[in-house]
Amino acid sequence: MSTHKTLVFHPTGGNLTISAMQNWHITVSDDATASEQYAAEEFQKWFNQATRLTLPLDTARNDEQVIIGASSTLGDEDIEITVDSSQIQISGGMPRGILYAVYQFLEELLGLRFLTADHTYIPDASAPQIPCGSYTYSPPFSFRWSYYRENSDAPEFAAKRKVNTVTDAENLGGKTQQQLINHSFHALVPYGTYGESHPEYYALVDGERDTNTHGGGPQLCVTNPEVIEVAAASAIRQLSERPGAANISVSQADTAAYCRCETCEGLNEAEETPMGSQLTFVNAVAERIEKEYSDVKVGTLAYWYTRKPPKTVKPRHNVQIQLCSIECCTLHAIDNPDCEQNQAFCQDTNEWAKICDDIWIWNYNTNFRAYDLPFPNLRSIAPNVRYFLRNNAKGVFMQANGNGLTGEFSDLRNYLISQLIWNPHLDADAHLNEFVNLHYEAAAPPILEYINFLHNNVEARGLHPRCFPTPEDVGLDAESTQTIFDYFQQALTLAEKPEIRERVEKASIPAYKAMIVAGGEMPSQKRQTLIDEYITLCERYNMSHAAETQAAEMYFEELRS
């Protein structure tokens, strides 16, 4: 099986040749929805660029045609394509499946690659033959977020990457009706509303009712029966304002000050985790929500002190459990038995998967302390995504530099991550190699060597970097940094075409950053030149953030002084 195939093919025999499609039309229904119409226009545009055939778009049926239309019997992102000698039917669920079906056809049957918002690889597709038969696909994750600003700034591109979480635009099929599971106690039982009249609704910490609103706090006294009713009523009211919503968050605030009252702690002790009282509460709220909204799921975080599952309490059938891998090593796959740092998270996830069929994952894919420092996690992304799938994951939030442009390899990473969360079974190495070769062309070999060097170096040193690593944590010292810098200087000399040079320059920013922060002793003039070149490149390629909480301009000022 090809490493690039997503569609499941059922052959019926024979081939359709592009040259036989000279007089074909594209047919779309005269009452087409915005996404069907856009899907047909996208097909027309990209088919023309790949084959140089301009197929007219019309609403009347033809003898030889590409029919583009959504199907009400398919799941909202399912794909069904049939090809025979006189007709191609491209069908998909409403509202996004139809658009994804067109992109999948262009990618898989004509060889296009939507690499970045302004780089689509278009092979000469005038000659090839398309095997006749049916092609189907149903994505295993229903919530897919490759969290890069490259997507939110260019929703048309995000749609090509099948990221279903960034835009409400109707022609792009909008967002999934599922929301990211997140802290929500502050919105369900607002301290501003109840704090004064009902201090007993809030967590008892060190003998006093907590008043601290930091991190969405205070936490709730989750065993107080009135708190359950207030939270459930709030959730039901919120859902009435979100018609079509598929889930809602009922989840702890982002603080460790959970309730230590006698009842809450009694439950926690019996269940051997603070999740004992939390999950009991979430289940109770979920039971009340189900009576009003039987299809809506209730999401909660298994995070920090609630990550370990309780001894006996299990999530209700309408509860989603979201695990956050923040403590994990990012070099190694979560289920790599040789990585000690990942074992606790792996064990907890395995345990949750046994008692919940709707697991969500919040996974970390950048250095939040320095977006543009080399970040060696390219070998763990694919095994992690497959691990999530094996453990009942339905939603995947791949957090990266979502608030910043031009992080380390953000183009390559967004491509790879979005590809894998659409189809976890793809060969990630083959896709990485293909991206680098298509995007950097003549300069690709040293860039591929750099990627190998970076990962081999960290592995050889026995390091286990997390998602806030220092330069030393990712194996950067004067020697390795020089090696990295040299790979990019070599790549630059190989990049002759102006647009390739630009891409390589953009990709080289982390090499400059590494030299500045880990290059060791050097003459001050050399250091100054590196800083000047680094800032020039960052500005040229629109770097917006040096870290999650640091705008690029602030960092440049720091460097200049």
Ligand SMILES: [Zn+2]
């Ligand atoms: Zn309590």
Ligand SMILES: [Zn+2]
């Ligand atoms: Zn590790």
